[in-house]
């Protein structure tokens with residue numbers, strides 16, 4: 001058995017999210033800035049020749065076969081490839097922070113290396129897209145401008161920022177928000193330059209805030225300290241700060257029972273540096 005490889009599966013924030021259309025298969029076309037964070041789940045991998053995939057660690061109440069970590073491993077597995085994988089979850093599930101997708105991406109990157117599959121990063125992104133719309137951006141491991149359903153990526157370099165993220169305690173199913181009748185689906189496509197001049201939003205925010213009052217409350221509370229915004233389809237909300245100290249000062253005041261954490265925005269996933 002090889003020495004275990006321990007890697008971060010980073011969380012992300014959608015700094016903005018516009019829905020610009022809908023494809024024939026019902027999936028929505030998006031424009032978004034995916035900001036990677038230096039905070040997330042921890043996965044460790046040991047390869048063997050057992051021909052089986054074993055997953056231990058935090059139980060999400062999912063059958064192993066439904067866990068994106070196992071699905072990602074199976075997508076690469078051939079012959080007697082085997083692996084013991086351990087997961088420590090920090091990223092709240094269904095929070096709009098991309099936890100499941102990031103776990104899947106880290107699994108693809110780790111096992112491609114340990115099993116010496118030889119796939120390029122672009123090939124792994126294609127494999128990842130079959131597992132979820134958000135997986136390719138985590139495989140690429142860069143903060144990125146994203147279009148399509150998540151498969152068209154352009155890395156961007158953003159100034160260092162700190163984010164206070166609040167989980168208001170409710171679970172918002174992505175499918176429910178995308179099937180909401182009142183959702184705006186025809187935002188005009190904008191350029192990256194326009195985004196950097198402001199004038200962007202999360203098109204899901206109004207729908208989520210109306211259906212989930214705790215999200216609305218958290219957005220209003222955070223708005224006292226800066227622009228507050230929903231990430232993805234929620235339920236987490238966030239505000240940007242210039243320094244860790246400023247973010248921590250506000251984090252200390254977050255009312256119970258909401259959960260909060262402070263994380264640094266990174267342009268490149270720490271996981272890529274370990275693997276390359």
Ligand SMILES: C[C@@](CO)(OP(=O)(O)O)[C@H](O)COP(=O)(O)OP(=O)(O)OC[C@H]1O[C@@H](n2ccc(N)nc2=O)[C@H](O)[C@@H]1O
Nearest residue numbers: 026027028096097098132133134149174175178232233234
């Ligand atoms: C919109 C984002 C932004 O990050 O939201 P979050 O999930 O992170 O909150 C993601 O791209 C979400 O991606 P992901 O969470 O992988 O979605 P999936 O599991 O693939 O899809 C769940 C359901 O949402 C709908 N869906 C998802 C993505 C998309 N671009 N259009 C859609 O219409 C589909 O009905 C799908 O059945």
Ligand SMILES: Nc1ncnc2c1ncn2[C@@H]1O[C@H](COP(=O)(O)OP(=O)(O)O)[C@@H](O)[C@H]1O
Nearest residue numbers: 067068069093094095096097098099100101103
């Ligand atoms: N390893 C995993 N971690 C989190 N969620 C997972 C995982 N595997 C499968 N899932 C499923 O993926 C769904 C989306 O979870 P997640 O990616 O954390 O949230 P979001 O899409 O809101 O960012 C969950 O409802 C969960 O059932």
